[in-house]
Amino acid sequence: VAPAFTEATGVDVIVEIVDFGQIRDQVQVAGPAGEGPDIFIGAHDWIGELAANGVIAPIDLGPKTSGFFGVALNAFSYEGELYAVPYATESVALYYNTDMVPEAPADWEAVRTACAAIDVENCVGIPGGGEGPDAYHNYPFVSAFGGYIFAYDAATGYDPSDVGLDTPEAIEGVQFLADLVESGIVAPTNYDTAKNLFLEGNEAFWITGPWERGTLEGQDAVNWSVAQLPLVEGNVMRPFVGAQGFFLSAFSENTVVAQSFLLD
Numbered sequence: 148v149a150p151a152f153t154e155a156t157g158v159d160v161i162v163e164i165v166d167f168g169q170i171r172d173q174v175q176v177a178g179p180a181g182e183g184p185d186i187f188i189g190a191h192d193w194i195g196e197l198a199a200n201g202v203i204a205p206i207d208l209g210p211k212t213s214g215f216f217g218v219a220l221n222a223f224s225y226e227g228e229l230y231a232v233p234y235a236t237e238s239v240a241l242y243y244n245t246d247m248v249p250e251a252p253a254d255w256e257a258v259r260t261a262c263a264a265i266d267v268e269n270c271v272g273i274p275g276g277g278e279g280p281d282a283y284h285n286y287p288f289v290s291a292f293g294g295y296i297f298a299y300d301a302a303t304g305y306d307p308s309d310v311g312l313d314t315p316e317a318i319e320g321v322q323f324l325a326d327l328v329e330s331g332i333v334a335p336t337n338y339d340t341a342k343n344l345f346l347e348g349n350e351a352f353w354i355t356g357p358w359e360r361g362t363l364e365g366q367d368a369v370n371w372s373v374a375q376l377p378l379v380e381g382n383v384m385r386p387f388v389g390a391q392g393f394f395l396s397a398f399s400e401n402t403v404v405a406q407s408f409l410l411d
Contacts, residue, residue, distance in 0.1 A: 152408055160408065175202050178398040185399040186409065189231070191222035191390040198225045204397040205230055211410060222390040231392030232409045238386040239284060239356045242363070242373045247351040251374030255327070258377055261351065262332050268349040269334040272342070276328070276335025284338075284354060287376055287384035288324040292316040323379060345369065 149160035163184065165173065171193050177183035189197075197203045205228040212220065219233035243251060247265050252258045262270035275281035289295075294317025298309035311317055327333040336344070342359070344350035348369050354376070363371055376384040399405050 148408075156404070156407070158404055171197070174394075174396065175200060178202050178396050181398065181400075183396055183398055185396055185401050185405040187394050187396065188234075188391060189394050191219075191231070191392065193394075194223060194225045194230055197394070198228075198230055201397055203230050204395045204399070204402070206232060206395055206406070206409070208232070208410065218388050219390045219392070222388070223392050231394045233390050233392040235391045236388055237357050237390075238388045239287070239354050239376070240373050241376050242345065242353045242355060242359075242371055244345070244348065244351050245370045245372050246348075251372065252377050254378040254381070255323075258352065259330075259332055265351050267351055269336065269341075269344050270331075270350065271327070271333045271352040271354070272336055272340070272345055272350045273324075273333050273354045274336065274338035274341050276333075276337065279337025279339075281338065283387060285321075285324060287354075287386040288320040288379070289317045290320065290385040291323070291379035291382045292319040293382075294318070294320050320379070345371075 149162055152158065153160055167188075170187055170189055174183050174187055175197070194203075208215070208220075208229065215233050216236060219236050220229060222236075223229055223231040223233055241251065247267065248261050252261055258271065274284045286296075289312070294314055295311035297305040297307050298311060299305050324333065328335055334341075341350070341353055342355070342362075345353035346362070346366060346369060363369075376386065378384070393409055395402070395405055395409065
């Protein structure tokens with residue numbers, strides 16, 4: 148992209164590789180000092196801090212808005228303004244050992260059936276057990292029957308005064324997961340144990356996100372594939388979604404050019 152932009156506009160583009168975990172702190176120091184980048188990559192959950200500190204500038208996608216997923220646009224919106232151009236979204240999914248399970252199960256009843264036919268140390272690995280509680284990976288069960296953390300209205304956004312973790316729907320989802328653990332389908336494992344069992348070929352299913360694709364593609368001990376999360380009694384599991392995007396620095400002295408790079 149950068150070479151093509153330079154060829155078309157005559158503007159040199161410098162791309163600097165920075166450890167992802169350091170970007171947020173660096174731009175808040177370098178930007179005000181006039182030494183920061185015009186554009187930087189970051190996660191949607193940086194929005195509140197960066198916008199409140201005046202580090203990022205709003206972006207108007209105009210007619211290009213329709214080309215993005217609504218969930219990504221919502222993730223990068225803050226107080227009515229869009230603050231990044233989304234480029235990726237991510238959530239957990241069901242990874243499975245294709246030597247043990249040739250086809251992805253459509254629902255949890257199919258998972259139960261598959262597990263009953265497999266002799267493995269653990270059938271389904273879901274982080275959240277043992278000494279490693281993990282609400283992130285367990286939330287899809289909470290949401291499956293209609294449970295939620297904060298109530299959401301498309302017109303007004305989230306309502307932090309309406310917490311839905313103790314609703315009958317949320318409790319039903321947690322009980323569904325508890326029943327899977329009690330029946331031996333899901334073991335009470337932490338993240339590392341669930342991961343290692345799958346990579347060692349001692350686990351048929353593993354619920355995790357795309358950040359582990361590199362690990363899986365870099366090994367040849369386990370043949371695997373990935374599918375959407377199974378239905379829960381006909382209900383869709385709704386995991387948390389993360390997004391990454393391109394931010395425009397509020398301290399950029401090349402705003403017009405930077406916006407052109409992002410949008411044109």
